[in-house]
Amino acid sequence: MNIILLGPPGAGKGTQARILEEKRGMVQLSTGDMLREARRSGTEMGQKVAAIMDAGELVTDDIVIGLIEEKLNTVDAMGFIFDGFPRTLGQADALGALLESMGQGLNAVIAMEVNDDALVARVLNRAEEARAAGEPVRADDNEESIKTRLLEYYKKTSPLIGYYHAKGDLVWVPGLGTIDEVEAAIAAVLDG
Numbered sequence: 162m163n164i165i166l167l168g169p170p171g172a173g174k175g176t177q178a179r180i181l182e183e184k185r186g187m188v189q190l191s192t193g194d195m196l197r198e199a200r201r202s203g204t205e206m207g208q209k210v211a212a213i214m215d216a217g218e219l220v221t222d223d224i225v226i227g228l229i230e231e232k233l234n235t236v237d238a239m240g241f242i243f244d245g246f247p248r249t250l251g252q253a254d255a256l257g258a259l260l261e262s263m264g265q266g267l268n269a270v271i272a273m274e275v276n277d278d279a280l281v282a283r284v285l286n287r288a289e290e291a292r293a294a295g296e297p298v299r300a301d302d303n304e305e306s307i308k309t310r311l312l313e314y315y316k317k318t319s320p321l322i323g324y325y326h327a328k329g330d331l332v333w334v335p336g337l338g339t340i341d342e343v344e345a346a347i348a349a350v351l352d353g
Contacts, residue, residue: 162240163265168273169314171284172336173343178242180344186239192246195228196220226255250320269350270325273336281307
C-alpha cells in the first residue's frame with residue numbers, strides 16, 4: 162500500500178506517519194531525510210547530492226526519483242508513505258511512472274484538512290509548551306512565519322490537489338481532531 166500524505170506545516174503528518182509505521186509496517190519516505198542520508202552515505206549518488214547541496218543548488222527531480230527508486234527496491238515494507246514529495250506536477254508524473262514501472266501504484270492521496278486559524282493556534286501553543294518544558298523550539302514558530310509557511314504550502318500544493326482529485330486518488334480527512342480521531346479517519350480510508 163503506497164500513499165501520499167498532504168497537509169500544511171503543523172497538521173500532524175509526521176505523527177500520523179509514525180503511527181502508520183508502527184501499526185501497519187509502512188515506511189515513511191521523507192525526501193529531506195533521504196537527501197541527508199544520501200549525502201552522508203559516501204555512495205556515488207551521495208557524492209552527487211552533496212556536491213549539488215554544497216553549491217546551494219536544488220537537487221533535480223531525477224536524483225530525488227532515483228533515491229526513491231533505491232528505497233523502494235531495498236527497503237522491506239508493507240507500503241510507503243510519501244511525505245514532502247511530490248511537490249510539483251512534474252514530480253507527481255515521475256512518481257506515478259516510477260511506481261507503474263515497478264508494478265505498483267498509489268492507493269490513496271490523503272489530504273489533511275485544517276482550519277488555518279486553528280492550525281496557527283495549535284503550532285503556537287505547541288511551541289509555548291515546548292518552551293515551558295525547556296525543549297527546543299523552531300525559530301520560525303511565530304504567527305507571521307507560520308502564516309508565510311502556510312501560504313507557501315498552498316501555492317505549491319494546490320495544483321497537486323487538483324491533479325490527484327482528477328485522477329480519483331484524493332481523499333480529504335479532518336486534520337484538526339485528536340491524534341486518535343485523525344488516525345481513525347486515515348484508517349477508514351486505507352481499510353475502505
